[in-house]
Amino acid sequence: MPALEDELFPSTPGKFKIDRAHTMNRHFHRCFGSTSTMFLWALFLVALTASYLSFQSFVYTGSRYLTASWGGIQWEKQIRHSAQIHRSNGMSVLVTGAAGFVGSHVSLALKKRGDGVVGIDNFNNYYDPSLKRARKSLLNNQGIFIVEGDINDARLIAKLFDTVAFTHVMHLAAQAGVRYAMENPHSYVHSNIAGLVTLLEACKSAYPQPSVVWASSSSVYGLNENVPFSESDRTDQPASLYAATKKAGEEITHTYNHIYGLSITGLRFFTVYGPWGRPDMAYFSFTRNILQGKPITVYRGKDRADLARDFTFIDDIVKGCVGSLDTSGKSTGSGGKKRGPAPYRIFNLGNTSPVTVPTLVSLLERHLKVKAKRNFVDMPGNGDVPFTHANISLAHRELGYKPTTDLATGLKKFVKWYLSYYGYNHGKAVN
Numbered sequence: 065m066p067a068l069e070d071e072l073f074p075s076t077p078g079k080f081k082i083d084r085a086h087t088m089n090r091h092f093h094r095c096f097g098s099t100s101t102m103f104l105w106a107l108f109l110v111a112l113t114a115s116y117l118s119f120q121s122f123v124y125t126g127s128r129y130l131t132a133s134w135g136g137i138q139w140e141k142q143i144r145h146s147a148q149i150h151r152s153n154g155m156s157v158l159v160t161g162a163a164g165f166v167g168s169h170v171s172l173a174l175k176k177r178g179d180g181v182v183g184i185d186n187f188n189n190y191y192d193p194s195l196k197r198a199r200k201s202l203l204n205n206q207g208i209f210i211v212e213g214d215i216n217d218a219r220l221i222a223k224l225f226d227t228v229a230f231t232h233v234m235h236l237a238a239q240a241g242v243r244y245a246m247e248n249p250h251s252y253v254h255s256n257i258a259g260l261v262t263l264l265e266a267c268k269s270a271y272p273q274p275s276v277v278w279a280s281s282s283s284v285y286g287l288n289e290n291v292p293f294s295e296s297d298r299t300d301q302p303a304s305l306y307a308a309t310k311k312a313g314e315e316i317t318h319t320y321n322h323i324y325g326l327s328i329t330g331l332r333f334f335t336v337y338g339p340w341g342r343p344d345m346a347y348f349s350f351t352r353n354i355l356q357g358k359p360i361t362v363y364r365g366k367d368r369a370d371l372a373r374d375f376t377f378i379d380d381i382v383k384g385c386v387g388s389l390d391t392s393g394k395s396t397g398s399g400g401k402k403r404g405p406a407p408y409r410i411f412n413l414g415n416t417s418p419v420t421v422p423t424l425v426s427l428l429e430r431h432l433k434v435k436a437k438r439n440f441v442d443m444p445g446n447g448d449v450p451f452t453h454a455n456i457s458l459a460h461r462e463l464g465y466k467p468t469t470d471l472a473t474g475l476k477k478f479v480k481w482y483l484s485y486y487g488y489n490h491g492k493a494v495n
């Protein structure tokens with residue numbers, strides 16, 4: 065039993081230190097009186113620490129599964145099912161940006177001929193996400209599963225490659241749009257550079273390595289004045305940050321081809337248009353404004369010259385994409401190491417017949433049977449280039465690429481889709 069005085073504080077500060085140490089020593093002996101009790105206490109502390117750590121890990125894992133929109137047995141099953149190949153010598157393709165304009169069309173075309181397709185899309189709100197959701201439903205109805213996630217999510221991408229040995233990656237996820245790069249430059253770096261690298265890292269580490277086909281852009285030609293634009297022309301004078309990130313993508317993919325043996329095909333798309341297209345593009349926004357009776361802004365170049373684009377219809381682009389996948393050749397690396405040289409290709413996918421923007425407007429007027437209210441404005445310094453014109457002989461030779469749809473025919477199909485999707489009154493009552 066402790067004596068009463070042992071419980072009391074010392075009466076003089078001078079004694080305090082000694083007495084306190086003495087008291088503590090005695091407390092210690094009271095608590096851990098014998099070696100065996102000390103051992104039991106130590107055991108208890110170890111057990112307490114271990115259970116705390118495992119509780120922490122449980123909380124972390126649990127919250128990941130509660131918040132992550134991916135993962136789980138059912139999720140993996142859907143992915144494997146979607147990736148199943150239904151033709152001989154078919155491929156299983158991971159399509160990034162699958163709820164996007166080109167991505168949704170390419171996914172459907174591949175599925176239709178019996179290839180396995182798994183999509184990934186982050187459904188961002190650069191333009192109306194409900195259009196992306198509608199495209200997703202369309203793909204779901206054809207048995208294509210789209211993972212909701214970002215190409216910057218390295219764990220998700222690794223998980224996809226763990227789940228399916230993709231033979232090909234069709235990389236179409238990107239921050240598109242030439243002029244928006246002035247408003248939100250970082251979104252271009254995030255998707256077109258950081259996202260690309262994350263994806264390529266996963267591709268290089270995958271076993272087997274997939275072949276990669278990805279979307280570059282006609283905008284890489286920038287201030288190039290050789291006409292028509294050929295793949296061998298200068299691409300070191302981009303006119304917009306968008307173009308610069310696409311050009312950077314061409315260089316980045318080259319390094320992954322060179323170091324890791326990834327088979328790479330870059331496709332320079334020329335102003336792609338058509339049904340289920342992108343609302344931010346001129347042909348789409350012009351249609352909406354014309355139907356709503358609102359004016360449209362038509363840019364003009366130096367000396368009031370009309371701007372022109374080598375508008376390319378989506379069905380032709382899809383043929384170019386599928387042809388690229390079919391001829392891509394294998395990657396040669398494994399375990400992150402190159403085993404030999406792998407193909408590195410770049411192709412223009414255009415229409416080879418540029419049309420001026422005022423002519424585009426006249427064609428829309430004809431199909432919509434509504435007059436446009438044109439507002440001519442001098443082209444602001446916003447990244448636009450005065451014209452584009454593709455030389456497609458290389459794609460023709462190597463991919464059998466041969467566009468067959470002129471702008472009048474393609475726009476007719478677009479307008480038909482637009483009216484069936486939005487109705488004649490689009491914008492009037494709704495927007």
Ligand SMILES: O=C(O)[C@H]1O[C@H](OP(=O)(O)OP(=O)(O)OC[C@H]2O[C@@H](n3ccc(=O)[nH]c3=O)[C@H](O)[C@@H]2O)[C@H](O)[C@@H](O)[C@@H]1O
Binds near residue numbers: 336421
């Ligand atoms: O081919 C490409 O590389 C690029 O094509 C398009 O870019 P762009 O050709 O600028 O397409 P639109 O935005 O539809 O513009 C087409 C033409 O209409 C003009 N325009 C655009 C908008 C507007 O309000 N008024 C107007 O006259 C533009 O200056 C341009 O000459 C896409 O938006 C890019 O994502 C793609 O990479």
